[in-house]
Amino acid sequence: MLPRDTLDVLCPLHLQIAPDGMVRHLGPTLIKLQEGAVAQGRPFTDVFEVFRPRRVHDLAGLLDLAGRKLQLRLHSGQGMTLRGLVIPDGTGGAILNLSFGIGVVDAVRHHGLTSTDFAVTDLAIDMLYLVEAKSAAMEASRTLNRRLQGAMREAEHRAITDTLTGLQNRRAMDHTLQRLLRNEERFAVLHVDLDFFKQVNDTRGHAAGDQVLQAVARVMLDLTRKDDIVARVGGDEFIILLVGLVDRPRLSVLAERLISRIEQPISIDGADCSISASIGISVHLPDVAGAQAGNQLLEQSDQALYLAKRSGRAQHAFYEPWELRNAP
Known part of the structure; x- marks a missing residue:
């Protein structure tokens, strides 16, 4: 029989069984798998269970399977399943050489094995x-x-985002507008233009103007619903698409709330900036004859905005063809 040191090098995952069925020696890798459990001097059936090709209860039964591929399960080391080959050792005992089979990856990760734990010829x-x-x-x-x-x-x-305010930009608004039209949704278009904003830029500088625009964006987001679209489409121009909201009294209330909030002074560097807003409103009703296209809705809201401006600013107006025709 080969010396133990030689077996440890050639077959680091092996087990030597004495003629009385007791464990005589374990290879260094098998010792790692035992995770501290004592195996030497105990019956080999306390260390592992052979379940294929049949169950084994003693050394004679194990030697009857010499030269055949075995499948066995360790009682320690979380019950790892191994492959094995048993051969007589010439003294009445046996040598059982083991391998991990397809479980090698899990074994390496679980036990922290390295290349030194395998035979140098092992392809694993x-x-x-x-x-x-x-x-x-x-x-x-x-x-x-x-x-x-x-x-x-x-x-x-x-x-699709306006980098200054974080609102949607003109491209995103146009895309949503076309989608609402294709789906024949009922919605309103609010065209919001800031009054006296140019004076802020002229007197306080563009940095202050940017802060005003950001404050106005926050107001619009605060007063609109989650599914509404708020977009900055120009320097101080905004478009709000109110999905499903076409009731004029409710639209008027919202417009007045927007104007009232925007008129509240905005503190910048310890000084107040005061602006206002004018709002033009057009409504899309797909079930009404002569429903508008997207560019018509925007043009109509723009015309209503012009009417609000002409009426003294800080107001809102609906698109009404007869009112626009008679506007001064």
């Missing part, structure tokens, strides 16, 4: 390198995909 370590390389490549690919998807989402967000 080469497979482990391939598995680790594949895992690293897949993780790098997943990381790259996450970054690309994040960059795409960020680019898409920037493409």
